Amino acid sequence: KIFLDAPAAAQKAVSESVKSMGPLGALYFGAIYTVAEVLAIPAIPLTASAGYLFGVTEGTAIVLLSASIAASIGFLLGRTFLRSYVEKILDDKPEFKRIDRAIGKEGFKVILLLRLSPLFPFSLSNYLYGVTSVKFWPYFFGTMLGFAPGTLAYVYTGEIGKALTLESGTAEPWYIYAGGLVLFSGVLKIVADVATGIIESLEEEDDELYN
Numbered sequence: 001k002i003f004l005d006a007p008a009a010a011q012k013a014v015s016e017s018v019k020s021m022g023p024l025g026a027l028y029f030g031a032i033y034t035v036a037e038v039l040a041i042p043a044i045p046l047t048a049s050a051g052y053l054f055g056v057t058e059g060t061a062i063v064l065l066s067a068s069i070a071a072s073i074g075f076l077l078g079r080t081f082l083r084s085y086v087e088k089i090l091d092d093k094p095e096f097k098r099i100d101r102a103i104g105k106e107g108f109k110v111i112l113l114l115r116l117s118p119l120f121p122f123s124l125s126n127y128l129y130g131v132t133s134v135k136f137w138p139y140f141f142g143t144m145l146g147f148a149p150g151t152l153a154y155v156y157t158g159e160i161g162k163a164l165t166l167e168s169g170t171a172e173p174w175y176i177y178a179g180g181l182v183l184f185s186g187v188l189k190i191v192a193d194v195a196t197g198i199i200e201s202l203e204e205e206d207d208e209l210y211n
Contacts, residue, residue: 015049026054030066037070040123044154051158059155060148067151068144071126075139078130086131099199100132108138115146116195122147149188157181 014032018025029050036043050059078086090096103110111134114120120128129139160181 014046015053018053026058026062029053030062033063033066034070037067037123038073047151047154048158048161051155052162056152056156056159059158060152063151063155064144064148067147068140071143072140074123074126075130075136078127082127083131086127090128090131096128104133107134108142110199111139111142112146113195113199115143116149117192117199119196119199149191153184153188156184
């Protein structure tokens with residue numbers, strides 16, 4: 001209940017708990033992250049926390065695995081128990097029907113592009129993709145790969161925060177981290193724009209074909 005009432009406070013509590021759990025902290029963090037994504041609770045603070053708690057490499061791996069599991073749960077719920085409810089939501093969204101036709105032709109490619117672009121919120125889109133024609137494994141791997149660049153960026157911000165709060169001399173000057181973050185953000189923006197452009201071109205091709 002605290003997650004729904006005060007997500008920021010809950011996420012801070014999770015970080016404190018992980019610190020005190022030792023090796024089991026990663027498992028606990030992954031479970032909480034998965035639940036947050038399934039419930040469509042904003043998980044960006046948790047993603048950044050993964051960088052602070054585990055570092056870029058381990059933090060990115062934990063978040064990617066947890067997010068992919070959550071995406072699978074949302075997908076399967078949308079395809080089974082919540083299917084009729086999700087289909088009613090999509091009745092008035094012709095743009096999603098166009099995307100579904102594209103997914104039917106090239107499932108993995110389109111899911112990968114959709115995950116790279118910011119067209120749909122991650123958590124809610126998991127349920128929506130459950131009623132499309134994409135098969136599970138192309139959806140799963142397209143999601144994992146497409147979610148990786150953004151995850152890495154947010155996890156990196158958490159590691160930057162940790163490095164800049166260190167009192168030892170192991171941290172680099174702040175401008176080194178700032179420069180790396182700006183460069184990475186720029187590349188991520190270009191990738192997202194390219195992915196969005198490709199999706200829009202697929203929609204235009206679909207319009208020409210069916211209209």
